Amino acid sequence: MAEIVLNNLAHSYLPNPESEQEFALRELTHRWKQGGAYALLGPSGCGKSTLLNIISGLLQPSQGQVLFDGNEVNELSPKERNIAQVFQFPVVYGGMTVFDNLAFPLRNIKAPKAQIKQKVQEVAELMELTDVLKKKANNLSADQKQKISMARGLVREDVSAILFDEPLTVIDPHLKWKLRRKLKQIHEQLNITMLYVTHDQLEAATFADEIAVMYQGKIVQFGTPQSLFEKPNHTFVGYFIGSPGMNFIPVSWEQGECRFGNQTVTLTEQQEAALNATPSTNLKIGIRPEFVQLATSQERIEHSLQAECIHIEDYGTYSLATLMLDEHKIIMRVEEGERIAIGHVSIHFPNESLKLYIDEYLAGEVVSE
Amino acid sequence: MSLKLENINRTVNGEVYLKDINLTLEPGRLNVLLGRTLSGKTSLLRLIAGLDKPDSGKVFSRDQDVTGLSVQKRNVGMVYQQFINYPNLTVYDNIASPLKLAKVDKATIDRQVRDIAERLSISQFLSRFPLELSGGQQQRTALARALVKDADVVLLDEPLANLDYKLRESLRADLRDLFTQRNSVVVYATTEAQEALALGGHSVLLHEGQVLQSGPTAEQFRQPVNLNSANLFSEPPLNTLMGIKQGGELRLAGLPAVVTLSEHLKALPDGEYLFAWRPTDASLVAKSEHDIELLLDVDVAEISASESFIHTHYRVGQSTENHSWVWQIQGVHNLPNDDKIRLHLSSQKLFVFAADGKCVASPQSKLSELSILGDECG
Amino acid sequence: MNKTPNNKAWWLVLPVFLLVAFSALIPLMTVVNYSVQDIFDQNTAYFVGIEWYQEILQDERLRESLFRQFGFSFAVLAIEIPLGIFVALTMPKQGWQASVSLILLALPLLIPWNVVGTIWQVFARGDIGLFGWGLNSLGVDYNYTANSVDAWLTVLLMDVWHWTSLVALLCYSGLRAIPEAYYQAAQIDRASSWSIFRYIQMPKLKGVLVIAVLLRFMDSFMIYTEPFVLTGGGPGSSTTFLSQTLAQMAIGQFDLGPAAAFSLIYFLIVLLLSWLFFTTITHMDKDKS
Known part of the structure; x- marks a missing residue:
């Protein structure tokens, strides 16, 4: 069990990287606390698997340090780091029975037989593998095999951390549910640091207490799922978290008015102050489809924006309406019971959900504890 | 032209793959096959393509009986979960390959390839090789290849399953627009209810080789015929x-x-x-x-x-x-x-x-x- | 049960049946025919039943040659298989080094059998052969033409030199097919190198090893040309293996009957052993239920 700290870590797959673009992982410093459940979330190619392999020791970073409980482990092999890792595709030792597969990591550290037996039974029970323990691992289905891979990661109690590299890729959607919940329960029971790499926001959010969103080799935001949703630090986080992502509209700041096209938006004092302070012209406002409201009440009508609804998609319990706000397309989520129709609509952006982005980064927020 | 399946049955090694399938698949809309793994989606697609034959029942295309006609003799385009392209051909040649096989003249090929590439936003990659592209771009190439020849039937077997979900979101919207403008019969198999709803169109709910119900997707969502079909649209289950x-x-x-x-x-x-x-x-x-x-x-x-x-x-x-x-x-x-x-x-x-x-x-x-x-x- | 919708497909396999009939069954039946008759000339033949079989099973010369053959094949497998695996494991995995070692390994395989025999005949000579001369000047009393142990070892060494490459190449391709993730997983499970070999590489190699063992067994069991060229079966009959005995019998003495009976027994031995080996290996994978 360990706290994992990355210190000025960077990595390039090229021997002599010249530009920043050639780094798969740009310089970053980060801390994962002992016993936490964390996720690394990002699109493919963002560097999340590189980072995971550096932590487990399968890859040597070009620069910087990896610390486990304050001790540098850069020079240590995966074996010596005492880490468990579950890969994207199932890895089973084909010739062995499922029992032997699960016992393998324990036998390698020469654990006593009785303990192996007890631990394997326990984990098999947890992963619902008890029925197949005597079968050869080769003859099972892909998702059974992946369960074996996962179970093998869980049998050792003494590990510093368990790393998961998109472990649910080969699992059927309706089974993902169960396994994700299993992992969460296991985490609560074992109190081991767990790091989960995925491109799926739902998997990340439901598994992790805190998520690191990665983009172009950098961690652009680290926070609870809620904060990623409500206060995306960067336009990429706004776009990547949430389905559909945040709406962004480029705006101008002239004579104390935030404008786009013929429309004017009201901002908070802090946001106006931030706009006054910046020389940048890369200004955007962002609002989530969930927070766009129909202007019905008096207060809302005063600050309403005029839009044209051009398309409605029915998702069963809710709908997504596509609105044209001048030249800009935005998406609005309409709950069951609310009414909207093709044609003109008045909408309203609540102040607390309207975000300002200067040079793609969040600005003008009230600093709160 | 529509595609009609009548009383289709298929059993392999004693296992029922498809049972009493009666369906009409119309062009100009997305026909979504929604079902879990092993519910018969892929079997049905293979049968429509002509890769497999039914044990009994008939397949009609343009009111003509095409049961048993081999895949080469049908004008079918297919896209798989894996990104299948010719690795040693450029994106351009990949897309052009079905047209070259059909002996279309060069100028027409060029026009059609550029047109479809434009519509799938891969114009700038035409001279690259598939493996130099991202997953999403590779799958767009495969889609372009299936679409370029104006096939009578376009079959998509979980085409977005291997992409990350943001890419899925954008490709889904593209696909919906692309297919509603065509005369092909488009059949799209998926395991995900959200995807079926997002694609709109018509859905066919499959369970253990049988059609539970079919019709406009949103209607299917609201009026399930039984618990299985309600659960197909609900993740987690009811x-x-x-x-x-x-x-x-x-x-x-x-x-x-x-x-x-x-x-x-x-x-x-x-x-x-x-x-x-x-x-x-x-x-x-x-x-x-x-x-x-x-x-x-x-x-x-x-x-x-x-x-x-x-x-x-x-x-x-x-x-x-x-x-x-x-x-x-x-x-x-x-x-x-x-x-x-x-x-x-x-x-x-x-x-x-x-x-x-x-x-x-x-x-x-x-x-x-x-x-x-x-x-x-x- | 699996029902075949129509039987048209059987016509597609017909050419294969015909080919097998002409290339294997008909010659084989001729041999069967010879083995149960005593033939004097084209028109005079007597049916003798299993007489030839009884005779050859009593034949001291054949029995000795059979034991010699088993010993040889066993030695060949015992050396070439582990050595081949070892070579494959130590070969570089990529880059120009990999290409060079692949070419070097392939070289012995490209040399015709009789040339291999000739090369070693010269190579192992005490006067002008590098190997023989080298051993002699080191003070080892080595002469493969006179000493039967030396002759035996030379034939064995020649076979190892000639064929270990095949095993190594097969294993090499098998090893390359193991995804990197398996090694990574094993490292993380803290497996020792022996465990990695035993539980990852060996199971994945099993398929190619079955082929390698079968090929090497059948081939070495039927070895003829190389020892024939190298030692001519001598000194005495110390390196006279089964096929050579058979050839002497059929061509040298023109005992077609016993030779045919013996051929069939020979054939059955190869078939039986290969089948036994193959079924044991493939059954090891199944679950005991």
Whole structure:
């Protein structure tokens, strides 16, 4: 069990990287606390698997340090780091029975037989593998095999951390549910640091207490799922978290008015102050489809924006309406019971959900504890 | 031209792959096959393509019997879950390959390749090789290849399953627009309810080789024929509980209160039924005095940014009967484990299933008006 | 049960049946025919039943040659298989080094059998052969033409030189087919190098090893040209293996009857052993239920 700290870590797959673009992982410093459940979330190619392999020791970073409980482990092999890792595709030792597969990591550290037996039974029970323990691992289905891979990661109690590299890729959607919940329960029971790499926001959010969103080799935001949703630090986080992502509209700041096209938006004092302070012209406002409201009440009508609804998609319990706000397309989520129709609509952006982005980064927020 | 399947059966090694399939697939819309793994989606696609033959039944294309016609003799385009392209050909030559095989003249090939590449936003990659592209771009190339020859039938077997979900979102929207403009019969197999709903169009719900129901997707969502088809559209599955309807009263197992019947339940004959709510139907606050109130034990709460998945269990009275229920509630509700949660459920949202699993009552939808409006603009 | 919708497909396999009939069955039946008759000339033949079989099973010369053959094949497998695996494991995995070692390994395989015999005949000579001369000047009393142990070892060494490459190449391709993730997983499970070999590489190599063992067994069991060229079966009959004995019998003495009977027994031995080996290996994978 360990706290994992990355210190000025960077990595390039090229021997002599010249530009920043050639780094798969740009310089970053980060801390994962002992016993936490964390996720690394990002699109493919963002560097999340590189980072995971550096932590487990399968890859040597070009620069910087990896610390486990304050001790540098850069020079240590995966074996010596005492880490468990579950890969994207199932890895089973084909010739062995499922029992032997699960016992393998324990036998390698020469654990006593009785303990192996007890631990394997326990984990098999947890992963619902008890029925197949005597079968050869080769003859099972892909998702059974992946369960074996996962179970093998869980049998050792003494590990510093368990790393998961998109472990649910080969699992059927309706089974993902169960396994994700299993992992969460296991985490609560074992109190081991767990790091989960995925491109799926739902998997990340439901598994992790805190998520690191990665983009172009950098961690652009680290926070609870809620904060990623409500206060995306960067336009990429706004776009990547949430389905559909945040709406962004480029705006101008002239004579104390935030404008786009013929429309004017009201901002908070802090946001106006931030706009006054910046020389940048890369200004955007962002609002989530969930927070766009129909202007019905008096207060809302005063600050309403005029839009044209051009398309409605029915998702069963809710709908997504596509609105044209001048030249800009935005998406609005309409709950069951609310009414909207093709044609003109008045909408309203609540102040607390309207975000300002200067040079793609969040600005003008009230600093709160 | 439409594609018609009549009484299709297929059994392999004693295992029923497809059973009594009767379907009409129309061009100009997306025909979605929704079903779990091994429900028969791929078998059906292979049969439509002409890769497999049915044991019995007939396939008609343009009212012509094409049963048993080999795949080479049908004008079919297919896209798979894996990105299948010729690795040693450029994107341009990949897309052009079906046209070259059909001996189309060079100028036409060039025009059509550039046109479809434009529409799938891969114009700038035409001179590259597939393996130099991202997954999304590779799959767009495969799509372009399937679409360029103006096939009578375009089959897509979970084409987005290997892409990350943001790419899925954008490709889905592209596909929807692309296919509604064509004369091909487009069949799209998926395991995900969200995807089926996002694609719109018509859906065919498959379960264990049989068609459960088919029709406009949103309608299928609201009017399931049985518990299986309701669950196909619900991830996590519906939360169910036995109950007895007698006269104007409804008693749900273990609940002390008698539930006031909502309109859609009044016509139900007296008897014992399985009652069900969608996971999204629970609310933390009472919306009406007729709401059913449940006090549940929380197993674990999963937070997904804008909503929470609350795993609960419910013990029926003093008995050992124990239900595991999952609720999907808007907003962040970080509940400690082994806590209790009070949920409010409306009887208006109840689905009712008979002993044989058939859906005998489903909630009246307030959205029906909206979906009509939505269809008009599509 | 699996029902075949129509039987047209059987016509597609017909050419294969015909080919097998002409290339294997008909010659084989001729041999069977010879083995049960005593033939004097084209028109005079007597049916003798299993007489030839009884005779050859009593034949001291054949029995000795059979034991010699088993010993040789066993030695060949015992050396070439582990050595081949070892070579494959130590070969570089990529870059120019990999190409060079692949070419070097392939070289012995490209040399015709009789040339291999000739090369070693010269190579192992005490006067002008590098190997023989080298051993002699180191003080080892080595002469493969006079000493039967030396002759035996030379034939064995020649076979190892000639064929270990095949095993190594097969294993190399098998090893390359193991995804990197398996090694990574094993490292993380803290497996020792022996465990990695035993539980990852060996199971994945099993398929190619079955082929390698079968090929090497059948081939070495039927070895003829190389020892024939190298030692001519001598000194004495110390390196006279089964096929050579057979050839002497059929061509040298023109005992077609016993030779045919013996051929069939020979054939059955190869078939039986290969089948036994193959079924044991493939059954090891199944679950005991």
